[in-house]
Amino acid sequence: MKISKKGFHSTSVHGVGERDPLGSVTTPIYQTSTFSFESAEHGAECFAGESDGFIYTRIGNPTIDEFEATIAALENGYNGIAVSSGMAAVNTVFLTYLGSGDHIVCHNTLYGPSRGVLEKTYVKLGIESTFVDTAKINNVANAIQPNTKLIFLETPANPTISISDIEAISKIASKNNIPVCVDNTFCSPYLQNPLDLGADIVLHSLTKFINGHADIVGGIVIPKTKEDYDKLNYTMINFGFNMDPHQAFLVRRGVKTLGIRIDRAQENALKIAEYLDSHPKVEWVKYPGLKSHPQYELGKKQMKGSGSIISFGLKGGLNAGRTLMNHVKFIILAVSLGGIESLIQHPASMTHSKLSKEAKVSGGISDELVRLSIGIEEPEDIITDLEKALEKV
Ligand SMILES: *Cc1c(COP(=O)(O)O)cnc(C)c1O
Numbered sequence: 001m002k003i004s005k006k007g008f009h010s011t012s013v014h015g016v017g018e019r020d021p022l023g024s025v026t027t028p029i030y031q032t033s034t035f036s037f038e039s040a041e042h043g044a045e046c047f048a049g050e051s052d053g054f055i056y057t058r059i060g061n062p063t064i065d066e067f068e069a070t071i072a073a074l075e076n077g078y079n080g081i082a083v084s085s086g087m088a089a090v091n092t093v094f095l096t097y098l099g100s101g102d103h104i105v106c107h108n109t110l111y112g113p114s115r116g117v118l119e120k121t122y123v124k125l126g127i128e129s130t131f132v133d134t135a136k137i138n139n140v141a142n143a144i145q146p147n148t149k150l151i152f153l154e155t156p157a158n159p160t161i162s163i164s165d166i167e168a169i170s171k172i173a174s175k176n177n178i179p180v181c182v183d184n185t186f187c188s189p190y191l192q193n194p195l196d197l198g199a200d201i202v203l204h205s206l207t208k209f210i211n212g213h214a215d216i217v218g219g220i221v222i223p224k225t226k227e228d229y230d231k232l233n234y235t236m237i238n239f240g241f242n243m244d245p246h247q248a249f250l251v252r253r254g255v256k257t258l259g260i261r262i263d264r265a266q267e268n269a270l271k272i273a274e275y276l277d278s279h280p281k282v283e284w285v286k287y288p289g290l291k292s293h294p295q296y297e298l299g300k301k302q303m304k305g306s307g308s309i310i311s312f313g314l315k316g317g318l319n320a321g322r323t324l325m326n327h328v329k330f331i332i333l334a335v336s337l338g339g340i341e342s343l344i345q346h347p348a349s350m351t352h353s354k355l356s357k358e359a360k361v362s363g364g365i366s367d368e369l370v371r372l373s374i375g376i377e378e379p380e381d382i383i384t385d386l387e388k389a390l391e392k393v
Contacts (some may be wrong), residue, residue: 005073008190013256017071017364026064029249034056042096048057049118056090059237061303063245067252068220074189074255075202077222078229081236082243086185086205090114091217093150093181093201096235100126102149107164109207109363111183112352119359131362134164135295141172148176150296153199154183156299159347159371160364161286161311163295166302170198179228185209188338190259191305195224201232211254212261215249261340261376265308268382273310275383281320281390283368286311307377308393309337313368320393321346321370327389329383337373342382 003014020028035054039042041377054060069239070081077355083089094117098104104118110133132139146150151173155164159240166182173180182194188209194202204210207216221236223229236242268288285292288299289306299306300306314320325333326346331342335351345351350363361367374382 008074009259011073012258015066015252016073017069019179019350022313027063028253029245030057030062032061033185037297057240057245058140059241061248062253064243064248066081066351067243067255068247070252070255071189071204071220072222075184075226076193076195077202078226079222081205081221081223081229082248083219083221083236083241084243084247085217085301086111086203086207087113087117087287088236089205089221090183091117092221092232092239092241093152093203093221094118094122094127095286096232096237097128097150097179098122098125101147102126103128103130103145103147104141104150105130105132105134105143105148105359106152107154107157107162108132108359109160109162109365110152110154111158111185112347112355114152114183115155115359115363119145119243131359133162133362135162135170136174137165137168137198141171144172144176144178146347151180152183154186154223154309155185155302156309158186159309159311159369160311161293163288163299164303165298166194166197166199167184167239170200176197184382185338186307186309188258188262188304190262192303195222197302200224202235206251206254207235207288207336209262210258210338212253212258212339212340213250213332214336215340216250216324218243218247218251230255236283262308264376265340265374266305268376268379269308269310271371271379272382272386273353275386276310276312279390281315281393283313283315292380306376308373309367311369312372313366313370314393316327316393317368318348321368323393324370324389325391326388327352328385329388330377334355337371339373340376342371342373342375342377347371347378 046053072080130143179200182199185205279284287310
């Protein structure tokens, strides 16, 4: 019996696949590289796409399929394409839509490697990129060229928490027949559904909120149409970006609690953002849930919550930030985000350190910026830890 799509939490738990015929409540792990055919004719039918039997795990696998269908249902997309990492998801999209002589328009603050790979590798393939602050709509319209083949956004952007208007940008893009892809990692499908706002493709680093337990790396691409799905799936299969069945099993387990983890983490994050905002040693705080956020109203309109990533700067700049990071004991000093544990890091010397000075300046990644990913612990414990570390600054 196929399970019908229900509300967010129900679909996260039950998915939209078939119940296991042997009664397993969790999706079984089909840890196999290849699948047997019933006959030579059946094998030929599978390859011809006339039968939906499985062939080979790089092409498709039941554990991965169930996971992909679940995330696609949560994002209101056609289907999902699960891959080995968030960067594999980014590259699946770039390799599908861009070729020699093409041009891409991106937000000027992207996840470090997403920008880095365009500036270092795709440029060698004859692909030109323009990075603009897409929070200002006119910048997007002005950056479009006759050879623009993709608009790539991150909103909220990593690590500046800048918010771009997905609906308005998608309207401009569709007038020009350009697909829009949104890296929705910071929100997960629980807080934002870019396809409903007019985007064509959404992608996630599963490593972050969707898995949420800091124990796997993974990615997924979800297009709105079958036509885009077929093109993206071809890239995934033939570049060998596929996910592993055991990885799919672990992240599928993470999905079941996605909404309740985010509810708790963002409730914590607002308390911590307010605490930092009122602290005399803090120069500025960027969090979508604070009225001081420059796109507070837009965030309210397009996101269903404020998330749990906070950026802030201390009055003493980088040195003060270093002192703080060296004195937290409960919050973990580590990159990544979106997990159940609170993490702190310094983008300019860590996640975004490989970017050129110009890229950092234009992207707003200042030396004093410290990024916090708030987990689901007791908010008092997080604040006490920050309080003690701030005393050393
Ligand atoms: C982490 C991250 C990625 C890359 O994902 P990996 O799973 O580390 O490859 C891409 N985009 C954003 C916004 C991220 O935070």
